[in-house]
Amino acid sequence: MFVIMTAKMSQSALCMYRLLRLRALRNHGSIEMFSKVTQTTRQDCFITTTCVNRVENDDTKLTRVLLPRRRSLSPLERVSSLLPQDSLTPEVEELRRPDQHHLENGHPRLFDTEATEANEEETGFSGIKNGGQLSDCASSEVAENQCNGASFQPKGETLLTFGEVLVAEYRKKGQVEFRKMFQLLARTQLQSSWGVILHEDIAGKPAGSFIKTHRGVSILIRRASLEDYVLFMKRAPTIAYPKEAAAMLLMMDVTEGDCVLEAGSGSGAMSLFLSRAVGTSGRVMSVDVRQDHLKRAVLNYNHWRTSWELRRGQPWPNNVEFVQANLCTDTSVLQDREFHAVALDLIDPHLVLPIVIPHLHSGAVCAIYLANITQVIDLLEGLRCSRLPLLCERIMELPSRNWLVAPALQKDGSYCIKKASITHDNFEEDDGALEKDQPKQEAAFGSIPYIARPHPVQLSHTAFLVKLRKYVQQPF
Incomplete structure (x- = not known):
């Protein structure tokens, strides 16, 4: 026979014990607490129930109070209890109603109003009611607005205007x-x-x-958002996708005030990310050999700056300098320039590295965006032949996998329902089976199972990223 017993009191039982003890001391009495073990219908299984005996001084009559152990709250119940009531959707309210009805009708009151008032007089705090929840309109100004039915409007929020x-x-x-x-x-x-x-x-x-x-x-x-804008804006060549752009910013460790060189403006996606990263005190020099690509990048950049100013009421920093040049032949555009980082999005970046690297700070990073692995091999071979002071620290690809997470549905469109949770009256094993014959409106909050699987449409390969770091050459 396997007996399951616990020596520790549950939190609710301990709180009740302290409350009853406080009241008994006021009446010059005492209380005792013990555990009652009962056997269930399932063989070799026992349930421990905490009981309280109140002993009066001159009275042999005992008052026994049973403290039922409540089931643990599900994550959804915990989250919904923290949210304001007026922010919950009707569906959530409908799912919560059966549980509230069960708690109100299934569990008797463990102490009367006099004990509650006595506790409030002793502690001097009357804001906690209904099982430890704060009473309405008792905590802050926001709570008062919620109780009065007023909708909270954040300060500084602007309405949609023409041009955005x-x-x-x-x-x-x-x-x-x-x-x-x-x-x-x-x-x-x-x-x-x-x-x-x-x-x-x-x-x-x-x-x-x-x-x-x-x-x-x-x-x-x-x-x-900026991510939406670079994905949906008009393009000339293929853009640097946001996931690769974010990784390149981390590789180069771009911060406010930096001066960054971008070779290969394209449609202007990377220019926008760099512009936001360097801030108002930084500078970005974006170079492209093709005039049509550079024109599209300038249009996209200015379009976003105009929308941002209407949205926030302050201008987007004008910190990007667009230059049309071929870095392999026209080296004068980099004269007297120094950069904290370099971003290359070119077909043959190894041809530009001998011109760019001398203007890069020692210990700084050059991040390269390459479409296929053949370009990566050509880059490494170019580094080997040119003997540039560069260390190849990392070659990486960034896969992205979207997921679908949704409630389990039956063929008729109604929700599947989990089996009822384990109770003292019905101690049965729960194998996670679903009850398909229960109507949707009787589903308790948190009792609907969810199905999670990868999205059928996934983003395929976009690019390889190569991280090169400049080091100081040792004299021979």
């Missing part, structure tokens, strides 16, 4: 069906397969609003 770059998004069953970046202009329409929205209906709304089309479909309107 926005993103329209429509999701169906958790999947993105439509996503489009556009500039908010007067007398213009946002057209999609789900309907049309006038730009005048968008202006003046807060970012993140759902606006209905003429067909009644709600479309999410939000401001475009």
